[in-house]
Amino acid sequence: MNKKKLFLSGMRDGIPITLGYFAVSFALGITAGKAGFSAIQAFVASLLNNASAGEYAAIALIASGAGFAEVALMELIANARYFLMACTMSQKFSPDTPFYHRLLIGFDLTDEIFAINVTRKGYIEPAYAYGAIVTVLPGWSVGTALGVIVGDVIPPFAVSALGVAIFGMFIAIIVPPAVKNRVIAVTVLASFALSTAVNKLSFFDFIPSGTKTIILTVVISLAAAIIRPIPDDGDCE
């Protein structure tokens, strides 16, 4: 595929992500507005972060009057999973890809941008990644700004329905490989079960939800890696 086709292909795959993001960013904007953000500030915050959990957590802290260091630490914890994803992504860059692409693509390493790039066969194609990023990032930022402006006029039934779009996206990413590979299927089912247990049992209430995601990811992925390591020549597809 040439660069233009790859770029367009990235844009196409970015559309469902943008729709999912829009709903989430809208809700985020409502929270930001209540915390004292102007529409422009919400727009810039989303443009520079593009991190749903990280932004939510930070905005909630800011609203409660927390200091700069606290917000920085919260951001570190809420976004720690991106550190793991970036480690994975580092292995998917061709040695021939110029270095600056890492700095640019890394800027918008979200769950979804990560997923669609890493689950593609072969090396990361920067043109594909940029196609997805230029589609997704404006939607996320504008959605947040609109959330501040329009606030709570959106009816609850619409918020409830739009809220699951992002999970539909996650499902579409993890289920097809699970159908083809039984180890991934078992890993995904175990993740569902353990995540439900850890989030629903009050015993684990003392762990903040962002931290739960990090711990579960590390523990389950490590267990899977030890029990069922990928073949030595495995291409990680």
Next chain:
Amino acid sequence: MNNKIWIYILIMAAVTYLIRVTPLVLIRREIKNRTVKSFLYYVPYVTLAVMTVPAIIDATRHPIAGAAALVVGVVLAALGQNMFKVAVACPLVVLIVEAIIL
């Protein structure tokens, strides 16, 4: 407050960028260790699965609507429907189920 929020925004952006880019900058070679490779291979599936369940059930006004969206989404994705169709089907299921039971 207004100017202070700009500082908060810069701090958020700086921390987030460093988290995302540090591994991409530091890890330039192929990792040879099989356990580390396997671990990184499983991370995306596990982290997305963990973020989806039980959150999808809690995201809706009635847990049954979220659970129905989960089941329909999994079935459609298993049947090979693309990301866009699955991402649109899930909210539609929620609209329908909530209209019936609420």
